[in-house]
Amino acid sequence: MRPLALVAGAVLIVWVLWDAFETILLPRRVPGSLRPSRFALRWLWGPWGRVSELIGSRPRREGFLAYYALLAILTLLILWAVSLVVGFAAMHWGAGSRLAGPGASEGFAADAYMSGTTFFTLGLGDLHPMSHAARLLTVIEAGTGFGFLAVVIAYVPVIYQAFSRRETRITMLDEWAGSPPSAAVLLRRCFESADPNVLSPLLKEWETACSEILESHLSYPILCYFRSQHDNQSWLGSLVTILDTCALVIVGVDGLDPFQARLTFAIARHALVDLSQTLALRPNAEGDARL
Structure with a gap:
């Protein structure tokens, strides 16, 4: 067992889920700068705006700036998903998942692969955990991935x-x-x-x-x-x-x-x-x- 990886993965998951909750579900202004959504929304705007200043044609500049909102949303969703996959992979790795299956191997890369297939509910079944703790984490991650997809589907139309x-x-x-x-x-x-x-x-x-x-x-x-x-x-x-x-x-x-x-x-x-x-x-x- 690797306690440090286990704790780091849990902290990353809680941090990302709380940020998603505040961004999508909480109908009020939320302070705080150390948030993934703050990075996707504001920190990317600086370089994007500076690049737009180099475009001489006003219609082209307006068209370029119009892409920013969509880019920020996609960046935020990808950042959330990747962070959750990495967080669960770190917890699997820290808990000692003991993966089994054809070509099963140990290491963070294998745990990250299993975490990705579980989070996105692919259900390939080529790797599966053997320990009870890892099985519980797998069920929790599958539920988190399903809920994340549902929230994203509801977020964009709003x-x-x-x-x-x-x-x-x-x-x-x-x-x-x-x-x-x-x-x-x-x-x-x-x-x-x-x-x-x-x-x-x-x-x-x-x-x-x-x-x-x-x-x-x-x-x-x-x-x-x-x-x-x-x-x-x-x-x-x-x-x-x-x-x-x-x-x-x-x-x-x-x-x-x-x-x-x-x-x-x-x-x-x-x-x-x-x-x-x-x-x-x-x-x-x-x-x-x-x-």
């Missing part, structure tokens, strides 16, 4: 449903605020109407939209990296446009009631602040004023 709801609102804003959206265009088109207060229902709708963005993007931060499907559209740009519009109405635009603008401004600001904290972004104090 991400794309939230993305679809967000993009619907952004596309509808295009006819109000232009492409790319701006507060000036939005206010001008409102005053083209016989009743400028048509803006209030739009801001009311975006009050709900900001709440949905806040909830979904805090629960699944990977959504922040999903780029819009159309040129000159951005969920962040749309959110900032709504903030700018509310700010202008609050400070005083003749003929517009500022009540709804205050409510929408509060939730939109709340969404941006919380998402900035989640992504560890700092405000740019040297940027030019937009208003």
Whole structure:
């Protein structure tokens, strides 16, 4: 028996499973930097973003950046799966699995092979453990692999449903605020109407939209990296446009009631602040004023 390998494998398994639980199932922001999901989500973004700066063509750069979210999800899932296989292999090796079967051999490589076939529920049967502890580990790993597959299957549709709801609102804003959206265009088109207060229902709708963005993007931060499907559209740009519009109405635009603008401004600001904290972004104090 190798106690150190046994403990290291158990720690790796618990660490990965807890990270998967926090990332997929726990609907709240989770602090902590030593997490596989943090590596896949943020640490890869740095080099990916720097490479994109070398692409001169804007459409090509946008297309390149659009692949990042999918790459991050695939990297995270692969990282989780490989870590779990290695963790269970270390526990098998540490517990002394005593593998039997045609061409059976001892060593970490054989335990890793058996761990992989068990985790992915291949059921080849060419190797099987003889010790009681290893058999128990095999059953636990098979259940873990089956549960991991089920969670992954449920995770991806949730991400794309939230993305679809967000993009619907952004596309509808295009006819109000232009492409790319701006507060000036939005206010001008409102005053083209016989009743400028048509803006209030739009801001009311975006009050709900900001709440949905806040909830979904805090629960699944990977959504922040999903780029819009159309040129000159951005969920962040749309959110900032709504903030700018509310700010202008609050400070005083003749003929517009500022009540709804205050409510929408509060939730939109709340969404941006919380998402900035989640992504560890700092405000740019040297940027030019937009208003």
